[in-house]
Amino acid sequence: MTDPTPRLTVAALAACIAACAPTVKIEAPDKPIEINLNVKIEQEVRVKVERDLEKAIQDDPALFGVTPAKPKGKAQ
Template sequence: MRAQHMIRAAILLPGLLAIAAGCTPTVRVQAPTEPITINLNVKVEQEVRVRLEREVEDLIASNPDIF
């Protein structure tokens, strides 16, 4: 009986180890192939426009005969 248990264990143990090794989770962290870009052009253009509009309004108010 004991010999049968040893043979059975010798056969099942490698199989169980292979199954357990296949179930381990794998986490991979990779950098993206393309660089990450953040487009802030809209905000910058709006700030520039607001500043220019205020300067133009002040210029027209101080010199009404400019046009």
């Protein structure tokens, strides 16, 4: 007759491995998921402010201490 020890060892090892199998649970969270986005919009605002400032300087250059630009193509 053959020795049953190797078979019993393999069976015991398989039972231990099966008993330690991880369990995965998928559940919906209790609270809503919060995503915090810190986005810099400085560049867009800066361009808009610069365009507004250029227009204001063109409209009234004396207000900003700038000498008015002479129109091109007109002789005085």
